[in-house]
Amino acid sequence: MTYCVGLKLNDGLVLLSDTRTNAGLDNIACYRKMYFFEEPGERVIVVMTAGSLSVTQTTLARLEEAIANEMADETTSIMQTPSMLQVATIIGDTLSRTRREILEQCRELSQQASASMIVAGQRKGGTMRMFLIYPEGNFIEATEDTPFLQIGEHKYGKPILDRVVTPATSLADAQKAVLLSMDSTLRSNLSVGMPLDLAVIERDACAVTSRRRILDGDPDFMRMSAAWSAALRESFVKVGI
Amino acid sequence: MTYCVGLKLNDGLVLLSDTRTNAGLDNIACYRKMYFFEEPGERVIVVMTAGSLSVTQTTLARLEEAIANEMADETTSIMQTPSMLQVATIIGDTLSRTRREILEQCRELSQQASASMIVAGQRKGGTMRMFLIYPEGNFIEATEDTPFLQIGEHKYGKPILDRVVTPATSLADAQKAVLLSMDSTLRSNLSVGMPLDLAVIERDACAVTSRRRILDGDPDFMRMSAAWSAALRESFVKVGI
Structure with missing residues (x-):
């Protein structure tokens, strides 16, 4: 399983992913699920992935190959x-084609292979945008009404986002919101795990503003998690029925 | 969809269910999902249901028929x-048999029919117990380590239970905890809906201590929900990253 969440705010983009990948409960590994494509000042794209690792890795490898190709063009x-x-x-088409090919290979053993992605970024002269790409290659976009997108194990971490995130949320508060959303998910689903990748892209920077890997036992994250637990319990005591 | 949650605490049992039933998004109705079997002072049993309405209603009707039968005995x-x-x-066996029969009828149209239940209660001279009964008829029991059981849409409302519920939780706090757990679920999943049924059974009473239907727009519930939202947002502001 996986949990990735992206926020598209007035001030910029905030993206967070976990790194746990498992093939069954007895085969757990750590893989990055956040990928950067950047030409600072000109264009920045971040891709986060959920689903079969063979599908997401092959899709990303093909995107990179297409960029590096001598014949590469705007199509x-x-x-x-x-x-x-x-x-x-382009990412939707590549994902869909890759998924279909791998599914065909898996059919013999009746195995499934699927994946979805969050794609966010901005190019110079354009606006910031963020999309959720489905396994079939179609996609939806984050809007003013729903400024966040999630893939993977999205339920545990949604209530906090529903309550605190609006397009006007600051980038500092937004980082707190996605980390608390992840914290709830980590507590409830063992197949989502540390370390985490956190990225911030300020509006019109067209470059990654900050990028941080949060390791297991990170003192700041642990302090925030403990403070949130304590604050929740305090709130619980205060609220009357 | 459905959300039902049961807590087995040192002081008693606290049970909460929603009432929304849907056959597709365009066919929504209100059905009770909490059933009482009571001989005050002697025995109290509460059953909460999730899943196909035809399976749960038929199972309950058969349990009632078996009770009313002149030949009824302890088996x-x-x-x-x-x-x-x-x-x-008995409930597991009845559920499993009913589900298999209805599934057989549904097979022609490749439709699914399944259901699960939470069964809680106490008989005079025995201890309080609470079980989650799976569609196959097997079951698990709430314990000291995990004093709550959930059926239906359980994910949104789990983080609050994980954080505040222990066997020592008071019955008043327990009611608040299940209502807040339901509140998170109602906000995130349209297929869970008001009104709610809330029941409390004190230890060794062998009778329903209190039973309340919470209607849409209930002022106490709305006040609690608003206070919780406000408290969460306040906590969010206080917690640093």
């Missing part, structure tokens, strides 16, 4: 497209 | 069994 390379919408389209 | 009537374990066994 094939996500670093050359004239819009974020076309970035989402 | 067929949940009001005569010498233990709560045998209550769970």
